[in-house]
Amino acid sequence: MLTLFGILIILLGIVTLVAKPIFKQSKLLLWFTSRRSLQIIGIGILMSVVTGTFFYAEPGTAYAVQYPWGGQKAVFRQGIHTKMWGRLIPIQFELPIKYVIPSQEHGLGEQSEYANVDEAKYWAFSDAVKARIATSVVISINTVDESQFLSVADRNKTEKNLIRSRIIPNIDQSIKNTCKLMDAQDYISGQASDFDRYFKDQLENGMYVLEEYVNNEQRDIIGDSSTVRTIVNKESKQKRFRIKFKDGKPIREEGNSLGAYGLTVVQAVVTEIDWETTFDKRLQLQKEEVAQTQLEKQQAEREFYRAQKEKAKGEAEKAAERARLEKEQIQKTIAAETEAKVAEFNLVKEKKQFEVEKFKAQSKKVAADAEAYQNAKLVNAGLTPQERAEWDYKTSVGVARELKELRLPEIFIEGSESKNSDNTLLESLIGADLAKQMMKKGEK
Template sequence: MLTFLGFLFVILAITITFVQPFIRKKHDDLIKNGSKIPPYIGFIAMWDLKLRSALFGFGLFMLLLAESVIFAKEGHQYYILSPTGARSTIMSPGIKFIVPFSKIQEWEKFIDIKCVALDKKGNYKQDVTGIEGIIPNGINVRFIDKVDANVYASVRFEMPSDDIAFIKLVETYRQPSNLINNTLLPTVSEQLKNVTFMYSAEDYVSGSATDYRMTIEDALKNGGFVVKKVEVRDTIYNEVGVDSVLKKKRGIKEINKFIRNEKIFVNGIPKRIPHEINVNKIITAQVIIDDVDLNKAFEDKLKQQRDISAEKIIEIQKVETARAAQQRIVAEGERDKAAERVKQEKMQVNTLIAIETRVKEEESNRQLAEIAVKTAELEARALLIKEKAEADANRLKVNAGLTPQERAQIEKETRIGVAHELSKMQVPTNMIIGGNGGNSTESLLQIKLLDDITKKQK
């Protein structure tokens, strides 16, 4: 807009300068003749040299301003080559000032590469608007077990944010299309083929898909892998049957040998080869593996294996069900046997407890009887000691000088007391009399003691 206005003002100033003498002369003639002056003649006639110079200068200013100001758009980077040969870049959006009449080259900050499938008419099956690099029908790769596949990948690259690297990139490739067609597309295709040859199709469908995709992303971001060729043996076993399951043994049907690439590690880190993406400091912002379309023959083989595996699983499940039923019957028998064993053991325990209780009761009775005998014996001894003490006391009193009257009175009272006690005592039928002419009182006491012990034992 500024450029258009600048050119308009400059051209207007130059035009007025050329037609000014003629218009001015006609204007003066009309004044002399007293004729009416048309507006446009009056307007042009009033533009003297100062006004024409000012108009011309303003037009030049507008042209210079238009060449000195650039509006940088979001998501774009700009390469600036000034008339003096100086190079610079614009990385951020907004209004920027540059040297007038510089050469400006605009680049997308992000470049998208995408594999797109084609229909039978050769048209893309999805919208490709905004995609700079398109790979029709994916990238054809081969796994180490000689299975072909078409890999559909979506990769987004980001231009270098470093000024020097971006300037070198622009000067090397000159146009974004050269960078896409000569570097990005071939490098993506090469890395996918190299990584795919590190895996087998069997591994991919058996659970290595995630690892496969992560390896592709790693190779595009950090450089290709230095690999070595390794011989791999793929052992194929015989069909799984009921007998093999029961015997837990499978025979080998065949062994396939093939060569595959394996990473070389140095101190635990994969050894790499930088590719053009890394060398030009292009950032791999995003890698998505949309699909891996395996060879149709291999997919048919997988379907057959899946059906066979399903039948094998059903047969194995039947075997396991029968085995479980057998184990259940055995377990139930063992359970019944254990229950009967516990019942018999409980009965034995009850009998043993009853016997042990009776034994303990008899033992307690015996101990009580022994204690009773000892108690009676102690009581008898205590009585004897008491009687003997009283007799000794009386003897000492007599020896101390009692009168014959007092001594007679004491003996009388003693005999009356003894007789009174003897009258109360029940004399047993059995009598023990000492051979050496013992005391009759002592003999009676002994007889009573024995009689009491005999009654307690009964």
């Protein structure tokens, strides 16, 4: 720019110097004397010399300086450097290249003098679905190897030519190859990251060599093993491609990579995809179907958990009822065992009481027999009839009183021992009375 100003100033000085003698009466040329015209020419020559000798390197830009005598050098640092009237080829350290989907309101959006922005193109995926793919790519030049940078600058002449003739064709080829590797449905189903990875790898290391293959459809078994059917996909008739490998590594096209020019891919991503109208409609139907499926799935899960809740509630009620019945059973069992123990205890008690009363009765019987025997002896000893009658009366009254006071057990349980005894208590008492009467008759 300063060189141009210098040339213009030199031309101005020459014009005023030549025109002054011709247009002597011109008021415009009164100020330009011969001396001033020569000074202007000198200033222009000085500016041309200075600007041709030095240049200012902007930050973030590398310069290839090509001298008139054939030499060249690379400048990577900002500041003032010498160029000795040589040619400058400036190239940014990083070259932003964007494909943008234009909008009706803003077109391609905000432009920048440091970025190359183009309209996104339509590309066809493996299933023939077309879409405009917006990408954002950042390419970095080699600022370490000076000879390689100078070779790239020399072969491409300008930064714009480098972008148009080297970088953009590689970007387009990478997008094209990557689209062949997957269907549009695959892309929206989770392979978007694979798309970015394939895209960046091909840009930096070279294009994949693709091979066509046939995707064999597998048969689906319906019902039992004797009934089979094959699903025929209309898209299966279209060509399918995959990466060709050798020794576990993808085969690449030779001489078709940015790496050969010392360029490094800093960023390569897909920012937006504008699908064709037909696919948008199909995608919308799929979204609605997925939403409906999710809704039905949630309803099914809700019903399942509701059934589980009712089942758990029933089990809880069943457990509570079982516990209640077991409690009642235990209470009844304990009550029955208690009743049986009490009955057994009462039985033992009655037996003991019976034995006691039996022994009391036997004792009274023995006492009565002894008294009867004593009375008999007294009678035999010579009692008067009046004394004997009085004695008989008293004896009868005493025996009656004893029989009246005699209390037998209300409950009598006959055991094995009772069978071995000779007489019961009642038989003993009756026997004693009969014996007494017999004694009286004998005395008479």
